[in-house]
Amino acid sequence: MFSKAIVKIPCKNMVHGITTANLGQPDYDKALYQHQNYIRALQSCGLEIIVLEADENYPDSTFVEDTALLTPRCAVITRPGAESRRGEITAIQGAVAAYYPHIESIKAPGTVEAGDLMQVGSHFYIGLSERTNSTGAAQLIAILQKYGMTGSTVTLEEVLHLKTGVAYLENNTLLACGEFIGKDTFAKFNILQVDAEESYAANCIWVNGTVIVPFGFPETKSRIEDAGYPTIAVDVSEFQKLDGGLSCLSLRF
Numbered sequence: 001m002f003s004k005a006i007v008k009i010p011c012k013n014m015v016h017g018i019t020t021a022n023l024g025q026p027d028y029d030k031a032l033y034q035h036q037n038y039i040r041a042l043q044s045c046g047l048e049i050i051v052l053e054a055d056e057n058y059p060d061s062t063f064v065e066d067t068a069l070l071t072p073r074c075a076v077i078t079r080p081g082a083e084s085r086r087g088e089i090t091a092i093q094g095a096v097a098a099y100y101p102h103i104e105s106i107k108a109p110g111t112v113e114a115g116d117l118m119q120v121g122s123h124f125y126i127g128l129s130e131r132t133n134s135t136g137a138a139q140l141i142a143i144l145q146k147y148g149m150t151g152s153t154v155t156l157e158e159v160l161h162l163k164t165g166v167a168y169l170e171n172n173t174l175l176a177c178g179e180f181i182g183k184d185t186f187a188k189f190n191i192l193q194v195d196a197e198e199s200y201a202a203n204c205i206w207v208n209g210t211v212i213v214p215f216g217f218p219e220t221k222s223r224i225e226d227a228g229y230p231t232i233a234v235d236v237s238e239f240q241k242l243d244g245g246l247s248c249l250s251l252r253f
């Protein structure tokens with residue numbers, strides 16, 4: 001169960017954030033409104049929200065998830081693979097220090113973005129991607145082991161981050177699309193399949209029993225509900241334009 005989440009208000013410069021989406025520039029006012037609704041959805045799942053102010057120096061800084069891994073035993077400040085995002089960690093480190101006595105960090109030449117990290121109990125799957133390299137993964141596995149946890153790597157072929165294509169919904173249940181369906185690594189899970197036309201909806205978040213899903217993907221929403229989860233749909237279209245999704249917008253702990 002989670003009790004808190006850290007979020008960061010999108011900055012005006014978000015319109016210049018990194019993207020491969022080809023969906024046009026985000027509408028800033030709409031993004032702010034959607035971000036407020038996202039916060040409300042987390043609050044309705046019982047979370048206290050820690051809101052960090054916008055930082056115009058970092059267009060992608062609203063995607064706080066990538067900058068830290070918050071486990072029950074320690075926090076790990078990452079070293080983003082995207083150079084333009086490296087400086088985001090300073091603000092996150094300051095915010096996390098108020099809650100974590102044990103803070104570790106990924107060091108050069110290692111890179112990790114926590115969108116590539118998926119927690120299943122005390123095990124962490126680490127996506128090897130354009131943003132997370134094997135040096136960073138090895139450092140992270142050593143840190144996890146120091147605190148009695150484990151990690152293993154999964155090589156990505158198509159998506160930006162591991163959690164772009166897969167989401168753990170607890171209860172041994174995995175929401176998966178594309179390259180992750182039928183992957184041996186995930187064979188032990190009960191897989192809820194996301195169709196290719198709804199691939200963006202593979203990035204959902206389980207929050208204290210409820211699954212927050214992106215608005216506009218009815219088939220995936222029904223499959224999650226049929227599996228027994230209540231859902232809340234939140235429109236994050238302006239963040240989708242920057243390759244970002246629901247998980248990227250908060251650090252839940």
Ligand code: CIR
Binds near residue numbers: 163
């Ligand atoms: C980026 O490319 O870094 C941002 N525009 C999107 C980051 C999305 N984060 C995530 O999937 N965890």
